[in-house]
Amino acid sequence: MAYLLILGLAVLALLTGQSSANYEYQTKYLDVPLDHFSYVNESVTFKLRYLTNDTYNPDGSGPILFYTGNEGDIELFAQNTGFMWELAPKLKASLVFAEHRFYGKTLPFGNASYESPRHLGYLTSEQALADFAYLLAQINPSNRTVRARPVVAFGGSYGGMLAAWFRMKYPHMVTGAIAASAPIRQFDTDCGVFNQILTSVFSVAYTKECSLNIGRSWDVLKNYSSSADGLKTLNEKFKFCSNLTKAEDVTGTFFDYLIDVYGNLAMI
Structure with a gap:
């Protein structure tokens, strides 16, 4: 089903063409754990910034198009990802753009975030994906009586890698992923x-x-x-x-x- 969903979205994108997207969003913050994989700092949190737009899904029943933020200010990505904005009204979807830890205004240690290797040890793709999963669990909960809304992850370049990994690592939360220009096989090549x-x-x-x-x-x-x-x-x-x-x-x-x-x- 995930593959059919991705194929359907790709075809729909070709049919919609360019439109005058209204790039408006609400800025929100969520306290997320600094370390998702250790019991040492489990009480330490920081504020993760994310942007939302529910214009096309006022009743909150439609799918969620989720941008896996990469290395930069999340507002720049929100303002330059027209594909998602074109799809949202067609799918009656909500838009969510999540900022990557240590970038933009999502700084776990404030202005000192880059000053120590001890701080930068928390800058990993695994921790970032866990941030996104934590965020989704808060905004798209499911239980025995309520079924979570379908989620499609989007990203480009490193963000595309994150989108693909998000689908692979958290398949119970992410229905599909569109990974644009994602160098997932780059690791076979010397970085230099x-x-x-x-x-x-x-x-x-x-x-x-x-x-x-x-x-x-x-x-x-x-x-x-x-x-x-x-x-x-x-x-x-x-x-x-x-x-x-x-x-x-x-x-x-x-x-x-x-x-x-x-x-x-x-x-x-």
Whole structure:
């Protein structure tokens, strides 16, 4: 049945086409356990953010389209997952977008979430899936007299992997899953292969010196980021929409942008 449901959704998506989706949602929080698999910290919780829209399912009887949040602010995914918004009115479904722990506003240790390996030990896909299952148990309960509503998980890239795993690990809660561009078999490949290929592209398409210069540029940019004068120079040279004001703006935001640029250039 799950396979038929997924196939039916895919066909329906082709028939609906593009529509002017109304991306409105309520922001909610739920206290979830920090560690789902240990008795040591079972009383420690944090607030998981999730977004809901019941416009197309006012009586609460229809299916739930559940987005398994990945590495980023959940609002960005909610505003860029039109497929779910197109399906919701056709299926009379509720929409739920759950944020991944340690991202967006779902920070188990607040601003200190990334400061300690002890904290980051709780950043795993297993814990994130358990968060989603815990959330579903609260918003979609079932018992001997009430049957839970069918749930279809959605996700893309890492989120797609989570959607597939969610269906596999919690089949009693998730009826089906649509995993878009989910590199589930990526684990057979060395994680460094992609960057090695990018480097070879610049060496072959241009010159070896080109790829070497790109490699040297990271240290140069780091040096500029360490002083006010250096940051000023970068702002003047690159003419950013918003000025870089601290080293983290360079080694974080700017580096991420450059990595995307080099990756896309190599694939053109």
